[in-house]
Amino acid sequence: MPNLRLPLAAALLLSSQAFAADPPDVQLAAIADAVDPQALHATIEKLVGFGTRHTLSDTVSETRGIGAARRWTKARFEAISRECGGCLEIVTPAQNITGKRAPNGVEIVDVVAIQRGTGDPGRVVAITGHIDSRVTDVMDATHDAPGANDDASGTAAVLESARILSKRRFAATIVYGVLTGEEQGLYGGKVLADYAKAQGWRVEADLNNDIVGNSHGQDGVNQNDVVRVFSEGTKALETPEQASKRRYNGGELDSPSRNLARFVAGLADRHLVNFRVNMVYRTDRYGRGGDQVEFLQHGYPALRLTEPHEDYRNEHQDLRTENGVRFGDTIDRVDFDYLAQVTRLNAITLAALANAPAPVQGVQIGGAVTTDTVMTWTPQPGVAQYRVWWRDTTAPQWQHSRSYAANVDPGHAVLRNVDLDDFFFGVSAVSADGWESPVTFPGDAGSF
Missing domain, CATH: 2.60.40.10 (Immunoglobulins)
Incomplete structure (x- = not known):
């Protein structure tokens, strides 16, 4: 009897062709349904297990520190790529950085998986999250800094999106970025944005996920049906002449990032159950930032996704209990069903952007x-x-x-x-x- 089993690459091609025959709403529903809260839990549990992922922490150990965490992430991307017949190219762009929070210099290494588009591979949509963590003292690279929500949650969303979307094919390229150095100065965003510029990528969007796993706020509000999406109003690289015309004719509310945010909000309304976007007309929260800022500084449209009610007792805190109040960014504070909803929104947005024509x-x-x-x-x-x-x-x-x-x-x-x-x-x-x-x-x- 003849062997009717197809090689993996051929089977994946037929599978992606079958997906492509479905209308958009059917494809997006299938992508959303594929998100697995247990997979998100497994990723965060693994990352927390490295003790600290501080940018200045150990890079040699196989079990502790930023080096071990990055190598595990790279191995995870490689495993996902094997499952899709080698559809991901994994790169590790790096720069040596010296700054206020890295006075002795440090090598910033991002772990990036690239899923090349089949029609217009130079057009890129990206999802990012940062893998580094910290405690109260931003220079403390030795004490445990679990970083379960800030930002293992974002890293988990990136890896889960890669696992799901790598099973399909898209016209545009999708980039999955796990970034280092955010807490020391948004360095990971700079490294990836510089890499994109050097590669000549036409970056249409960066979805930066930072603190996206907790539905229980310090204000006592528990809300699991909304995510904040921050977007800049005017372009970071706007010239004085462009600003003058914009002030007269309008456009303060219509940067590419702002219309990208509207696009994301529309997808949530049409394709997700009991989940919506709260559009925030700011680049980020007051006095704070994220890796999306570096994308904006390079002229790339970018958004920050963040939970609606933060608990600052969990963020940037030494692990401790004071007056009966527990501090620290531990895994038990993560709502994995909520994180799954945020991940669904990311995954369907990437798919919708990468399938659609380029913006006009x-x-x-x-x-x-x-x-x-x-x-x-x-x-x-x-x-x-x-x-x-x-x-x-x-x-x-x-x-x-x-x-x-x-x-x-x-x-x-x-x-x-x-x-x-x-x-x-x-x-x-x-x-x-x-x-x-x-x-x-x-x-x-x-x-x-």
């Missing part, structure tokens, strides 16, 4: 002193239709849309009797199989 380029707007609004943009391959969006200038989400076939008067639309002065506008691209890009706001303020 060259979007411009006209129609002053007329009753019509005229939108123009640069036509691009792989697009079946474009959707022109508009909303009240005080509305947080896009409210109205009109679709235009890509093969009819491409790159041009006229909204009759829709007054340019009264609304904000944008354009998205839709593929033949129904995947849609984030909305691009006109001009420099909104360009991806």
